[in-house]
Amino acid sequence: DAKTTQPNSMESNEEEPVHLPCNHSTISGTDYIHWYRQLPSQGPEYVIHGLTSNVNNRMASLAIAEDRKSSTLILHRATLRDAAVYYCILRDVASGTYKYIFGTGTRLKVLA
Amino acid sequence: DGGITQSPKYLFRKEGQNVTLSCEQNLNHDAMYWYRQDPGQGLRLIYYSQIVNDFQKGDIAEGYSVSREKKESFPLTVTSAQKNPTAFYLCASLRDRLSNQPQHFGDGTRLSIL
Numbered sequence: 001d002a003k004t005t006q007p008n009s010m011e012s013n014e015e016e017p018v019h020l021p022c023n024h025s026t027i028s029g030t031d032y033i034h035w036y037r038q039l040p041s042q043g044p045e046y047v048i049h050g051l052t053s054n055v056n057n058r059m060a061s062l063a064i065a066e067d068r069k070s071s072t073l074i075l076h077r078a079t080l081r082d083a084a085v086y087y088c089i090l091r092d093v094a095s096g097t098y099k100y101i102f103g104t105g106t107r108l109k110v111l112a
Numbered sequence: 113d114g115g116i117t118q119s120p121k122y123l124f125r126k127e128g129q130n131v132t133l134s135c136e137q138n139l140n141h142d143a144m145y146w147y148r149q150d151p152g153q154g155l156r157l158i159y160y161s162q163i164v165n166d167f168q169k170g171d172i173a174e175g176y177s178v179s180r181e182k183k184e185s186f187p188l189t190v191t192s193a194q195k196n197p198t199a200f201y202l203c204a205s206l207r208d209r210l211s212n213q214p215q216h217f218g219d220g221t222r223l224s225i226l
Binding site: 032034036041042043044045046049051087097098099100102103104105 | 116118145147152153154155156157160168170200202204209210212214215216217218219220222
């Protein structure tokens, strides 16, 4: 199974940038990297996804390493509403199921 | 707005009882998924369906059953064979199995045992 590794938790001060790392050394050549975040008792919310190039949207930026074995989600100015569990996700392409594989994520705490 | 609706938000099951969780989507997506989430854990795949009248077991299908009679609906039944059903259940959809677009998730159903 394609797997990701993330730190269990991180802290950030409000209004400061946050860099959330993810390792995915077994990623396949055509697999996209997806990031979601989840608030307590809610479904995961899509944040961003990318293949090779760095990606930007209104929520965040995604920086992907040249060898694609790691990526970093960047929140440019953390707010209290960004406190959540962030998941870096790959799909299981090798088995042919194309299912998403969730790890335990990074719990981001934002300090006022 | 298009989206996924899960109901009920909270559900209680008595011992030996089957219960069914509803998942409806109006996104015209072909693929639908059911996940289970335990406290402090990531999501684990129970069942998925790539197209109407077809579904496949995920990683933890024992004690669960599904049907996909309509494109927009993918109900999950938690049977009495599932000995530890207390969890947060999430339904998701995707345009099609091979799509690289993100999955859309519902807001979940929390199932507890009486």
